[in-house]
Amino acid sequence: IIFCDLICNGVPSNRLLEIDIKNNIKDIKRIVSFRDKVDGWEQCLAFTYVNKDNNIVRLRGEVSFFLRAFRVNYALRNCCYNCSYCKMERAADFTIGDFWGGDLSDEDKKNGVSLIICHNKKAQNILFNISTIEYKKIDWNECLPNNPRIYCGRRFIQWIIPRKILKIIWKCNYKVQEQVLTDSLGVISKKRFYWIGLKIWRIVILKIEQIYRKAKLLSILKSM
Template identity: 30%
Template sequence: MKPFLTHDECMGCKACGDICPVGAISFPVDEEGFWQMTIDEEKCIDCHRCEMVCPVKNYPESRTETNRSEPLVYKTWHKDPAVRYNSTSGGMYYAAAEAFLERGGVLVGSVYTEKFERAVHVAVKDREGLQRVMRSKYFQSDTEGIYKVVRDLLKKGEKVLFCGAPCQSAALHKFIGAKDANLYTMDFVCRGINSPLAYSSYMEELKAKYRSELKEVRFKDKSRGWTNLGTRVFFQNGKEYYRNRFNDPWVNGFIAGNLYMRPACFQCAFKKLPRVSDMSIGDFWGLNFTQEESSQGVSLVFSNNEKGDWLLDISRPRMFVEQRTLEEALQGNPAILHSAVYSETRKQFFALLRTVGFSEAVWRTMGSTARERWLKEKKHKINAFLSRFSILYRIKTMIKGGVR
């Protein structure tokens, strides 16, 4: 059979490859670094299982029937400061995953490979594994083979908590089928999936600059506060790279430029309610935060059905939990319902990437937009300084008033 999706429709979830009984489907990488489905027509037996499992071609309607059109919305954060600091948002995933492990479950999520060259989905059964699946990877994780792994775990009677992008969760539900009491799914508020080629180009550039292999990569690093997220990379030679959200080329190219997202993300089929997973998590942007919340992070939680309720219930002893409204969640998180806007400069970026390297390609492509973000950074620093000065002045005034 012929491919049933166009290049710009395929999400790269790879469920079709896992379902194929004769191994007729492969995923060569295109010029932008994304996996693209290819069908070997000589091997293909025209069973159409690949088409039936595709979440883009056949949206998992069973999730629409079981999941809430208006999810229960919560503001949450982990009570353990260390866990919260080391989590991307407020620590909701860690709390649910740890509680799930304590009940004998298996976690399936994205981890970096040994040298931080790629991200892949794996199954883990202990806290050491939980540490690996924590944190945002910020580029597409390879899920080839993981659907069969989950299916086999479920056949053995294991409870499985899968976490991934909405398209990956939808693909798993199509692969497994509508009813499996032991499967729990969690997705995240996804703005778009970035190119593994862009990521590897960035890391190769940094390795050359710092003359060392990678030791750890932290996107959305909180060392300077959750509302001032940055990118931090640790190297084997002890050196360290840090840039904030205004001057890091990766954040600029992704958030401000939309330069290296997968084409299908600009017309995402999963930007809607009901959500496709049992629970959805993300940053609860848009609220008025305390200083401590701004520094440490706050999780947004959508409980989409009874399984989502259970995941929240087993997490409660570890979490601060406060129910909020759907309107508040949508106001601060447009990516829940809206796809990113296609960038006409994407082709320029990828053409430059091959000749001048990642950072230079970002800055040249973004041009005046990059300068605008640089000015925002300066304004942010000035406002932060003035805020500290104002607080200090008020404290001194209060002290003087008390002395009198």
């Protein structure tokens, strides 16, 4: 038996998809891909579906409500904000996920590069004997800084919009849901000055999260 676990950012609430279908993609018949990477791996994601006329429709990331809300991370499952599986000590043979950061070529940035972590000799033997995989050995200093979900399962971002407030937002109209859940509040507009408080609060929370992750990363690297 070979065990493999994942580097996971978190699972978004299915309510995001329900909101999108109800307000934007009413002609949907079948979902093809939540994150279509045809145009590129890093920033050119698209929500792809088949409409009722059996045509394939691609909503780019900057247009799709679901993808915009997914990127902001306000509406993940509760357990994803304090995931006990995001740690260096793992029970699996392999850990796999997207490789972010590092010295990548433009082609690699477009096509994507995977990260494979071998936790024992058995995993190393399996990987090194697969001739169809092109791989490059890297150290922890290259893969950990831009992949915090390898070692840190705690997210402070959940406090930007607490659960009780989120329950109220689920009941609001689409305009409010879109502005808040996709973080597209226009604080520059005179009519929306009241959102400035939330924007400042977001900056503070993300800074705290960044400091916490950095401290945890330094502690891990020093212990190696």
